[in-house]
Amino acid sequence: MAEFSQNRGKRRDGEALGSAVDFLLANARLVLGVGGAAVLGIATLAVKRLIDRATSSQDEADAKGDATCLEESWKELSLLKATPCLQRRPPPAALSQSVPLRAPSPSAPEVPADADPQKAPQLSSPAPSLCLTFQEKLLAFERDYVTVPVAHVTLAKQLAGDIALELQAYLRNKFPELPFGALVPGGPLYDGLQAGATDPVRLLVPLALEPGLWSLVPGVDTVAQDPRCWAVRRTQLEFRPRGSSPWDRFLVGGYLSSRVLLELLRKALTASVNWPAIGSLLGCLIRPRVASEELLLEVQHERLELTVAVLLAVAGAPAGERLLLAWPLEGLAGNLWLQDLYSAEAARLRALDEGDAGTRRRLLLLLCGVCHRHPVLGRLGRSHLTQVVLRLGEEAADWAEEALGERFLQALESLIGSLERASLPCHFNHRVDLLGGLRDEDIDDLGCALFRGLQAPEQLLPPVLGEPLSLA
Template identity: 60%
Template structure:
């Protein structure tokens, strides 16, 4: 078979028609773009092989093999029709310009690559990769975070949480804080690209008979995403009966007042240089950030810790986040734990790749200048919605599901609304500006027919 390939290559060097075909393929990308060049490449390559085989002198011993190769070429032309209808799985590298006979020697067939070469330190790049292979390669090279970084970041964040909890108990002995806990993709096996951020939750232990959670629809903001915590039973338990009454504004527990008190503690009271010295790192509170942030610099990594006071009931968890205007005293409902738990439940039931797909999308969005405003909550919610209608999340379906998520996300961006999986009345795009939605939609729209553009 190798001898037949060499004869075909030699005949091609002498054939001006083959040189013209080579020139056409080499310039297809410039004229037609990536998607068009890929389709033209498949068709032209198949026709080219037919011409080469028809014009080359037949070998006596290779008659059967040549006939088989011609049949394979017709099969390739049949595949072209299928690829124009459903361009999800195609060989993207065929869109690359092929070397002409005057520029480069004949490239050996892929079958000639030995196992030893594949396992060598610098293996030659494969001639063709499916989208599935490209996604897995991108995952390994650009998304996966090393176990050492995850372990170190988790240890640093955990030690800082213990130190802060001890300080809060000493500083505010009258306030019943719960156990501080870490909550982020870093600790749930969903981190992508780098172990550079985590969240530290500071639970407020509220008396259930004195505080009532009011849904956002019943507030002045009329936003189901934000709740208020109202003080009750004032006629029987006057102000001062609860230690949290000092943070009350207008009969409601104020998230902004609690944030301000904790900010003063983080910036002006805690001895972070001493704590950092014990941990062999440098810890600085984020003075310029609206969030309560701690920036940690270690020899091996840099970590940002966002601190959120939280109030929880049996059915929901609310976060104190910096807001503006009427929202400054409201509490935002947190769906992160519900999202990650649901994804884990679905993947465990069918050995699916939803979480892997989520990590891939996170990595792509973090690297893309227009998509970095899409957070893990947006991506997780799209996957959860898609899981309602698409049940095949097996590993070999990763590429199809990846493309479907992109298509679904474009649809939500066009509508300017991403309904929350757990509350359809909540629009998770409500905090995005119109120009941000347009930028993200344009970037994803270009990747519908050529998803490999997102993996560049």
């Protein structure tokens, strides 16, 4: 993380160059339009990285690596030179709109009225045009790949609810001294935001903490200095000494450790729970994903595949309206609790759409579906894409279905701009940079893939439709 922050600092060193470039980019869209601004933005990214790599001081041992980086940058510039600028598309047509047939060629010979139809030259009738607009292809992709059948949603919810009840009974029998709350399934599947196989069902395992014995400390005020997180501190030790709470056994330095609790539940899910028996009872096969740092359950049913994420959570007192998750964080933040913003993001999107009958949530589903299928764009998670849609959702005026294709391209352009700045602030906490965990190489790869996608967005969609859906 420190090395990545240092590299990002280097990109901001050239103040003179940066001022000129920023002024140019600020006016690029007004002059060049969406496509031209995207080309200029990605070209600027390549030039900046070329200059940074050429001027940064390196040891002799890194000389070979620098040469490779310079060669890659030149390749990017060569690609940009050979790439024509994007042309503005006409407003996309609705999918239900019929495609007109081609008019007869004006050079076709006329047949006299009194001519014998038997001897008249037989002209082949013009074939109907099968060229679809990008809007039509996008809606077809939504229909065939993104939208989950209602029957699958119902079955997935039933399986998730049954697994929640079985796991809740196990935890109460295995750890009767620990007051776990009722397990609650939720997530995109329950909010109409499930895009095919992009997200697991969230199964919250809440911890019932005693009121008055715990308080929250912002992550920025801890040694980790992480704005994403909170620390749960044990209080009232002079009146309720250590050992008065069943959760005191999970304290590390006076704070409730998410890492220790996460490891306890991991061992239980992978070694103690009789998943074959539970799966047999529910008519499916359930297996914990041992290699994952997250607590994931793979569910295989004859009709669908499902992934369930088991999430330890602190909700209610002392968290208030916040939802804090035990997450596999690294370094000094390993014992902190990650603030989860999914519910706030979903509620904000729903409120914006209801305000103007918009399609912001459909755009998010399309972006998730496209990125999940792409070998490079798969590094962009739901959190990244949600921030882009929220930003566009509050800026753009037209959110009718007919503008969905244009909003999709605008989202790609916005992502390219964020990558060029190496910054994507969280909508609800601007101190959190969602690109902070990406390496420079990742940013380069994502920027190149998005630029190519903005050039030819149809290539982001599958060529053949009708592939079966899965919730894995």
